[in-house]
Amino acid sequence: MAETLERLERQAKAAATVGAHLILFAEGALHGYDYDMTAESVRAVAEPVDGPNCRRIRELARHLGIIILAGFFERHDDKIHNSLLIARPDGSATAARKHVLTPGEVAAGLTPGARKRAIVEVNGVRCAIIICADGGIEGLHDELLGQGVDYRLCPTGGGGKIADMLHEVELESAEGRQRYRENRPRVFNTEAILDEKQCPYTGFASANALGPVGKQTCHQGHCMIVDNQRVMRAQIPGTIVLEHQQDQMIHAELRFP
16 A cells, blocks of 8 residues: 555656646556455455545645545445545545446445536536446436536546466567557557547546556556547557556646637
């Protein structure tokens, strides 16, 4: 946890340095998103919005004057949620909760949040929080349009197993290079402009988890920023090469009418 918080702090400082108003981290960024999660493993790390690690992020947001959004497992009363911490420069914080849970999350005893998506307003721009599978909520985009949403923020786990990963030395073989080529399109979008179906009504920023968690899970670290004209403004391609995995920040200045 200490290492995770240090990594998060470095990225938030970098975002503040380039003048960002908001930084988005992945689903489960604080506690780690393990596809083999259990009720015991989740409850061992879950904390409330005013828990010790969340308080550190809240203090960081206040100190840097930037909104920090970071996925975490939230303990609320006797329930555990897959949530996104929304830490604001004034020191306040709330949580947006995932509604559409995966079978693994259900088996681990997580409780779904409300269907209606939380909104974060930044300089008058209304941003909806859509955590991973919540993008599949039926009728979601029409509802967001009705809420006057200008943009979408999409933290996700990212996917990947340690068994899929390569070591750099394996790229020296034809088999290793082929495995890399076959895997890359799973997370890397080569289009300069996304089609309307991928980007209905509003653009989005997506942040995927990076690195190994638990015994089998290893996320590839893919991230995108797409503006409201569906133009790809920035992207981290993600990687299955373990030695290539490193924290990166992408940023873009987005304008809204």
